[in-house]
Amino acid sequence: MADKKETYRASSVQWQGGIAKNITFIVTKDCQLACKYCYLVGKNEKERMSWETAKAAIDYILGHEEDFPEQSVVWDFIGGEPFLEIELIDKICDYLKTEMFRLNHHWFDSYRFSFSTNGINYHTDRVQQFIAKNHSHLSIGITIDGTRQKHDLNRIYKGDGPLERGSYDDVVRNIPLWLEQFPGAGTKVTISSADIPYIRESVLHLYGLGIHEVNINCVFEDVWREGDDRLFEEQLMQLADDIIDGGWYQDYACSFFSEHIGKPLDAELENQNWCGAGKMLAVDAAGIFYPCTRFAAYSLREKRPIIIGNVRDGIDKNKLRPFLTLDRTTQSPAKCLECEVASGCAWCQGENYDAADTPTVYQRSTAICLMHKARVRANNYYWNRLFRKLELEGEREQWEENKPKSNDIIC
């Protein structure tokens, strides 16, 4: 993802992680906002999914149960802003539930509806009715950029007027309602170059709003400027001091600080792909299937979309083979294979494809290299400081038993 955003998630733990099929409906490419950093280069008001297309997609997917053996499913709705199409989404979800029941599908009662929203319409009757109807099966993420100043710098309303109007107030007013409805909230934060000076205050702001888990990562695009890694390291170390000195570490988590990153990786035993592209499925308003939304035309800068089928002809399984055989070593350059702090260094298959020298998903982008190394250094500082403090205070054992959890959710 090319933007810096902070997304509140209904549940911090990825639901049925690894055993759930993720199926994404790109219901609209429209949005109320015109965020300055939005990675969706092809947003527009015309490409809205019709009911006929949505139904055809559902009929194809549920009609080919043998091709979707995963134990569970996450029906994901994105945009643009998905809640602009709440009527369609409601109809889709009703149809999914009745069809999964009618077909005695193995996903019946093992499904979830997931949303990433800008939060502006969250309080409206139509959205609230939908939430009430589907609450036990919902994951909803609301995007906010930390403080008002930071949020309104980028997340402005669409329009041609000379005055930019920020959306912070319209979003933050819905956070308490959201937290009340989904108390296990976690947050997703994405950082690009211009956001580095705000990392510390953003994370603390989110903690202050009552969010106990902040999952955060740097964008994968080649946006980094010389010296960004040093600034990033400084921000993380300041944040580390604040978290430790303020005692936030007891109940709050930030995924930048993970005990398990920064180690060399074994070429054979630790060779799995990071990204789930190809194991997911996305469908757009035209009824076209993609291995992930990042391979749709509206999110690609340089390359043509990778289309793996459509609702009429189904999925071309040959197009999935490269994704399903991807491993870490085959796509990584030598410097990654030899890297002594490789663990925890992530990638996005869509960005790899978009940035590659040829149209391939087998060339790993390393734009994030210095930022990862800076993160590792700050991590070392954080854990050394924290563990020493806990040991001096005799609290290490107790903390280990009750430590807060975070996830490396990168997209």
Added chain:
Amino acid sequence: MLQYMIILLDDTSTSFCHYGVNKTGRRLISLDHLRRGIRFAMVENLTLQMVYPDYELPAEYHEAIDTIDHSNIVPSALGRDADVIVLDGWDAVPPSDGVAVIRTSLAHLLKHAATVGDWLARLTRLNIVITDVERMTEADCDEYRAFLSQVGTAIERLYVNGRSPQLNTLTDRMMLTAMNNCGAGDTCVTLAPNGKFYVCPAFYYEDEQDCVGDLDTGLDIKNKQLYRLDHAPICRKCDAWQCRRCVWLNRKTTLEVNTPGHEQCVAAHLERNASRELLQRIRRQGTFMPDRPEIPEIDYLDPFEAMHKA
């Protein structure tokens, strides 16, 4: 490492592989490009293969070509000596003790098992290229299996009688000890009549813009490692060693040069399994390559499926 170079002498040079020649107008490579291509091959230590059109080249072209050791791939219609002759159909009469290529649809191939047997009685080697292998269906598999068995019987008979012709789809796997694929982009590159390099002729005919350098700037194959076997996750674990592993077909079917489509894998494994049976049958007739182990029995036709079952 680069070892071979193909030079397409004309836009209408015969195809000897999966691709079709979609250019109808003659465009002979310039003499300057030809000479510089030959010099490039000399400097880079490459073995040259010249691919001819169906008309006679000017004398100065032959003079240039003869300045370097090379092999000639020639359409049968040209009627000149060739190292490899590309037959123009099932009615062709292949040369005695020659090496020939037949390009055919699967449907036509399945009707000509007897012809293949007859040809092998004359030829040293025959390469069969199924031009629509990527459209092979499950029903086709049974018929192709039966075809290979029938041709295997003919080959067995020839071997028993002291003649040992080669057929790419059946005898190569018996002889090989490791993967031996096309090598396009890795060990082999193509010079086209426009003076530009391509991964193979198919890439030229599909899109002239898709070049990998030219005679002025040299070779520049981006992501070159993806043409190597060790960067092909399915193929590097596979033992259908005779498979052409066509990177152009790979890209056409899966969008990646290092990933074969299901149909290419299945066809190669039907051939591999038929080779296994042929080897056993020949050995029942007497001692045959005693230092070589049996080809193991496997329970899959597509290694991709085996990988995901594991």
